Amino acid sequence: MKRISLLLATLFFFYSNLFSQKDTLPSFIKDSLDTYVERALAEWKIPGAAVCVVKNGKVAYMKGYGVKELGSPDKVDENTLFMIGSNSKAFTATAVAMLDANKKLSLDDKVQKWLPAFKLYDPWVAKEANLRDLLCHRLGFETFQGDFMYFDSDLTAAEVMDKFAKVKPLYGFRSKWGYTNAAFGVAGEVIQKASGKTWADFITDSIFRPLGMNNSVALSANIKAATNRASAHTVDMGQLKKIPYGNIDNIAPAGSISSSVNDMSKWVMALLNNGKLDGKQVIPAAAIGQTRTPHSIMGNGGHMFNKAHFNLYGLGWFLEEYAGRKIVAHTGGVNGFVTSVCLVPEEKLGIIVLTNTDANNFFEALRNEIEDAYLGLPYRNYSKVFLTYHQADEAEKEKEYKAIRDSIALKPKTALPLTAYAGQYNHAIYGNMTITVENETLVMRFQHHKGRYGTMEALGGNRFFCTYNDPLYGKKKLEFTVSGNKVKSLTVRVADFVEFTTYDFMKIK
Numbered sequence: 001m002k003r004i005s006l007l008l009a010t011l012f013f014f015y016s017n018l019f020s021q022k023d024t025l026p027s028f029i030k031d032s033l034d035t036y037v038e039r040a041l042a043e044w045k046i047p048g049a050a051v052c053v054v055k056n057g058k059v060a061y062m063k064g065y066g067v068k069e070l071g072s073p074d075k076v077d078e079n080t081l082f083m084i085g086s087n088s089k090a091f092t093a094t095a096v097a098m099l100d101a102n103k104k105l106s107l108d109d110k111v112q113k114w115l116p117a118f119k120l121y122d123p124w125v126a127k128e129a130n131l132r133d134l135l136c137h138r139l140g141f142e143t144f145q146g147d148f149m150y151f152d153s154d155l156t157a158a159e160v161m162d163k164f165a166k167v168k169p170l171y172g173f174r175s176k177w178g179y180t181n182a183a184f185g186v187a188g189e190v191i192q193k194a195s196g197k198t199w200a201d202f203i204t205d206s207i208f209r210p211l212g213m214n215n216s217v218a219l220s221a222n223i224k225a226a227t228n229r230a231s232a233h234t235v236d237m238g239q240l241k242k243i244p245y246g247n248i249d250n251i252a253p254a255g256s257i258s259s260s261v262n263d264m265s266k267w268v269m270a271l272l273n274n275g276k277l278d279g280k281q282v283i284p285a286a287a288i289g290q291t292r293t294p295h296s297i298m299g300n301g302g303h304m305f306n307k308a309h310f311n312l313y314g315l316g317w318f319l320e321e322y323a324g325r326k327i328v329a330h331t332g333g334v335n336g337f338v339t340s341v342c343l344v345p346e347e348k349l350g351i352i353v354l355t356n357t358d359a360n361n362f363f364e365a366l367r368n369e370i371e372d373a374y375l376g377l378p379y380r381n382y383s384k385v386f387l388t389y390h391q392a393d394e395a396e397k398e399k400e401y402k403a404i405r406d407s408i409a410l411k412p413k414t415a416l417p418l419t420a421y422a423g424q425y426n427h428a429i430y431g432n433m434t435i436t437v438e439n440e441t442l443v444m445r446f447q448h449h450k451g452r453y454g455t456m457e458a459l460g461g462n463r464f465f466c467t468y469n470d471p472l473y474g475k476k477k478l479e480f481t482v483s484g485n486k487v488k489s490l491t492v493r494v495a496d497f498v499e500f501t502t503y504d505f506m507k508i509k
Helices: 002-024 027-044 085-101 123-128 131-135 157-164 181-195 199-211 220-225 249-255 261-271 285-291 362-374 382-409
Strands: 048-055 058-066 232-236 239-243 296-300 308-313 318-322 325-334 337-344 349-355 423-427 431-438 441-446 453-460 463-468 475-483 486-492 503-507
Touching: 027 048, 027 058, 027 362, 027 382, 048 261, 048 362, 058 261, 085 131, 085 181, 085 199, 085 249, 085 285, 085 325, 085 337, 131 181, 157 181, 157 249, 181 199, 181 249, 199 249, 199 261, 220 249, 261 337, 261 349, 325 362, 337 362, 349 362, 362 382, 382 453, 423 486, 431 486
Parallel strands: none
Antiparallel strands: 048 058, 048 349, 232 239, 296 308, 308 318, 318 325, 325 337, 337 349, 423 431, 423 503, 431 441, 441 453, 453 463, 463 475, 475 486, 486 503
16 A cells, blocks of 8 residues: 555656646747747748757757758657757867866967967967967957858868968957857867867767767768768758758868757756756866856847847857846857757756758747747747848849849840950969850859859959859859959959958969
8 A cells, every 4th residue: 555655656746747847838838839840940941950948957848840851751850960060169169168177278378389380360469369369259350251261172171270371360369359260170279289189089078978969970071971860951042952061170160060959958958057967077167167258249239129238259159148147159050051059047048949951040030939938028929020031131132133134134245255254363372263164154163162163144344143053152243353455353252151251363374
C-alpha cells in the first residue's frame, strides 16, 4: 500500500511539474507559435527552420519546422544542422576570453605579441592593436570591408591575412565601429599560438564536447558529411533556389560553425548559468563577463514599438538595452542561411532561431515575438510588419529591374566597341579579373572566385548592367572609366550582403 501511495505521489508530482512548466509558457508559444511559424515559412519562402527557447536553465520549447531541402520530404528536427554564420563569433570571442581567464594570454595583449608577423595598412596600428580590438570591430574598417576578396574565395587563411594587411581602412583606429570578419580570422590564429590547437580543435575540445554539442562542426567543409543537415537556399527574383554551401574556412573563426537547436540550447544554457551546465563549470564565469563588457559604441538604440536606449558591442556579441533589460545577441548570415541567438540574462531567457535561406527577416521577427511574449509586451506580428517592408522593397527593385530590362532591350549604343572593354584587369590587392565578349555581352571572371562570373549588358555609353551568376552577389550597374577612347578601369560592386565598398580594377591588357 505504501509503495502504491508512493508511486501515485510520484506520478502526481511528475505530471503537476510537467503541467506547471507548460503553464509558464507565454500564450503566444503555447497557442500560436506553430501557426505563426508555418505561415511565415510559406510567406517568406523558407524551406525549413528550427526554434528553441531556454528559460530558467531548461529547454522550454524546441521544435523543427518544414524541410531540410526544397523538394525533399525530409523534415527538419531538433538535431538538424544549419550553418550559423556570424553566431560563430561568440564562440571565438569566448574561446579567447577562456584563455584569458586561464592565464594563457591577456585580452590586453598586443596582437604582435602572439603573431609577430601581423600587419595592417598602418604599421603603427598593427603595433598597437590588441586582442580586444580584433573581437569588437574597432580597427577602423568599414563594415564588411574586404569581404568580397575573402568570402567564398579560393584564398587560403594565410592569403586572407596577407590581403587584409594591405586594405586601407576607411576610418581611424578605434574611431568607429566597423564589422570586420578578417579580424576574427586573426583571433583564430592567436588561439592556436596560445593553446597549441587550431581554432577548430580548440572550439571542439573546449566548448563543443564538454557541453555535449556532439553534432556541431566547426568548419564549413564538414557540414557536407553530416547525415542530418539542412541545405542552403536563397530567393532570387521571387524564386526559391537551392545553392551550394559557403566555402568560408579561410576565415572560419568569423562564421563557419554548423549546429542544431538541440546543441545550441546547451551553449545558451551554459551562457545563462555563468558557464555551468549540469553542475560542471565548462566556461569560466570571468570569460563570459569579458564578452558582455561594452567595448564599442554603435549608437542610440531604436525600436519601432518599444523602448530601447543604446547599441553597443562587446566581444563577439551585440549588447542592447530593450524594455529595461540588457540584451546579449547576435545574428548570422552566410550562403543560404540566416540565424539568431538572443540572451536576456536577467530573465534567464535564451532564444535560438535557425533558417535555411539567406533571404528572410523572419529569423529576427520570431526572436522579437518570443522576446516580447516573455517580457509581457503586446503581440506585434513582427513577421507581417517585416514582410510588408520586404515586399515593398522587392516591388521597388522589380520596378527598377524592369526599367533596366526595357533599356537593354532597346540595344543602347556603347561608347566603344565591346572588344575595347575586353581584356585583362588587375586590382592591386584582390588580383586579376578578365573580361571577354560572349554572345554580344561582356562576361567578367575573377581570379579567386572560380565558377562565379558576371554578365554585363549594355546600358549605353560606358555603363553596363551586371548580373552575377551567384544570386548572393546580386545585380549591379557598373561603369568603365574611359580616357581618350581608351578603357582605363572598371569599378566593381557586389551585393551589400557581401560588401558595401567598391573595387577599382585597372585595365592592363
